[in-house]
Amino acid sequence: MTEEQSSSEVSAEPDAPESPAIEPAKPHAVAVAAASSEPQPEPDMPLLRIEGVVKKFGNFRAVDGVSLDIRAGEFFALLGPSGCGKTTLLRMLAGFEIPDEGRILLNGRDIAPVLPHERPVNMMFQNYALFPHLSVRDNIAFGLKRAGMARADINTRVAEMVALVKLEGMEKRKPDQLSGGQRQRVALARSLARRPQVLLLDEPLAALDKKLRESTQHELMELQNRLGMTFIVVTHDQDEAMTMASRIGVMDAGRLEQVATPRDLYETPTSRWIAEFVGDVNLFEGQVGASEGGRLAVSTRDGGTVYVAEPRTPPARTAVSVAIRPEKVKLSRRAPVAEGSGGRAFNCLEGVITEVSYLGGLTTYKVKLDSGAVVRSSMANTTRIVDAYSVSQRVVVWFTPDDCLVLEQ
Ligand SMILES: Nc1ncnc2c1ncn2[C@@H]1O[C@H](COP(=O)(O)OP(=O)(O)OP(=O)(O)O)[C@@H](O)[C@H]1O
Numbered sequence: 001m002t003e004e005q006s007s008s009e010v011s012a013e014p015d016a017p018e019s020p021a022i023e024p025a026k027p028h029a030v031a032v033a034a035a036s037s038e039p040q041p042e043p044d045m046p047l048l049r050i051e052g053v054v055k056k057f058g059n060f061r062a063v064d065g066v067s068l069d070i071r072a073g074e075f076f077a078l079l080g081p082s083g084c085g086k087t088t089l090l091r092m093l094a095g096f097e098i099p100d101e102g103r104i105l106l107n108g109r110d111i112a113p114v115l116p117h118e119r120p121v122n123m124m125f126q127n128y129a130l131f132p133h134l135s136v137r138d139n140i141a142f143g144l145k146r147a148g149m150a151r152a153d154i155n156t157r158v159a160e161m162v163a164l165v166k167l168e169g170m171e172k173r174k175p176d177q178l179s180g181g182q183r184q185r186v187a188l189a190r191s192l193a194r195r196p197q198v199l200l201l202d203e204p205l206a207a208l209d210k211k212l213r214e215s216t217q218h219e220l221m222e223l224q225n226r227l228g229m230t231f232i233v234v235t236h237d238q239d240e241a242m243t244m245a246s247r248i249g250v251m252d253a254g255r256l257e258q259v260a261t262p263r264d265l266y267e268t269p270t271s272r273w274i275a276e277f278v279g280d281v282n283l284f285e286g287q288v289g290a291s292e293g294g295r296l297a298v299s300t301r302d303g304g305t306v307y308v309a310e311p312r313t314p315p316a317r318t319a320v321s322v323a324i325r326p327e328k329v330k331l332s333r334r335a336p337v338a339e340g341s342g343g344r345a346f347n348c349l350e351g352v353i354t355e356v357s358y359l360g361g362l363t364t365y366k367v368k369l370d371s372g373a374v375v376r377s378s379m380a381n382t383t384r385i386v387d388a389y390s391v392s393q394r395v396v397v398w399f400t401p402d403d404c405l406v407l408e409q
């Protein structure tokens with residue numbers, strides 16, 4: 001076994017026929033200290049402090065100067081495109097990779113010299129390797145046995161974990177008698193079983209179907225809250241990150257681009273890239289013009305003007321993008337009547353609907369404006385009226401300046 005494989009119950013041998021047989025428990029494999037036995041951080045000290053961490057593979061900087069504080073009990077999500085360095089960052093926290101630069105502090109102590117199995121940190125890997133020759137029950141119990149837990153306590157804990165991931169009745173099955181999603185749930189149960197202080201979860205729910213994923217999300221949140229664990233979850237699913245996490249960090253090309261609450265990330269992204277990566281957005285590129293009555297006029301490339309609420313700090317550059325989320329863009333047959341604010345209470349643009357996508361709870365529309373730009377609008381289907389608007393219909397597209405955001409990069 002490699003150091004990584006022997007370090008914790010979740011870093012088991014891969015689920016492959018040639019996997020070596022499980023060796024008897026070794027003293028050094030008693031991996032993860034229980035949360036209660038760890039020193040508690042000082043009130044203002046984050047549980048985890050990541051300082052300027054860099055990880056290079058050859059000349060390539062997979063993680064490129066990441067700094068981040070994570071508080072005890074936080075549910076933190078890492079979002080970002082494939083290959084941006086999420087797994088590499090988690091692997092450094094778990095101790096499976098050594099940073100080339102920077103420090104990682106846990107409870108105020110640099111954990112560089114602490115071996116993976118001595119860290120109160122556990123990781124559920126993206127490929128969730130299970131022991132192929134052990135039953136569901138024994139896979140979940142594996143780390144508990146190694147840690148010397150009493151048999152009765154193991155039984156209680158395993159039952160709790162089996163119930164959590166809804167695998168009751170399957171305790172005796174081997175991994176090859178489970179579906180991919182069920183195997184992932186065993187891996188999740190196994191990583192949670194020892195209640196580490198920090199649990200790193202790399203795409204933990206990716207193989208679950210939508211309904212099970214949603215219920216497991218809520219159960220994970222409940223469990224995390226109940227046990228006071230700190231979770232750092234990597235996910236590709238933005239809705240999942242928004243639902244579960246108290247804060248989200250968005251990574252791109254090894255860098256942490258923004259760290260914010262789900263609401264702030266969505267409503268006040270700090271860059272055009274973030275605005276486009278998190279959710280859907282309409283962008284109008286243009287030049288900042290005059291400011292009147294709290295409204296900033298932005299002359300768009302297509303010759304129009306979009307009014308935006310004046311930002312607290314004026315844009316440093318005149319070339320900006322105006323961002324507006326599709327659900328904040330309304331359609332109507334006639335322009336809305338604005339009282340008391342002249343023509344600037346709403347941005348009103350005219351065009352023709354080119355696409356209608358009915359999605360159940362909402363319908364999304366693409367509208368080709370007379371200027372040539374395409375704008376997306378999504379509207380909740382709050383009544384059963386069929387096809388409020390249809391393709392080729394002429395509509396007024398309108399949105400308020402307050403719902404627009406000025407982005408400079
Ligand atoms: N051991 C390695 N040797 C060389 N390059 C590596 C190694 N591990 C990762 N990389 C590279 O580092 C980058 C970041 O990889 P990482 O696995 O952290 O991405 P990720 O954000 O987790 O992606 P995904 O969402 O696809 O899982 C990728 O370009 C990857 O090819």
Ligand SMILES: [Mg+2]
Nearest residue numbers: 086087126202
């Ligand atoms: Mg990954």
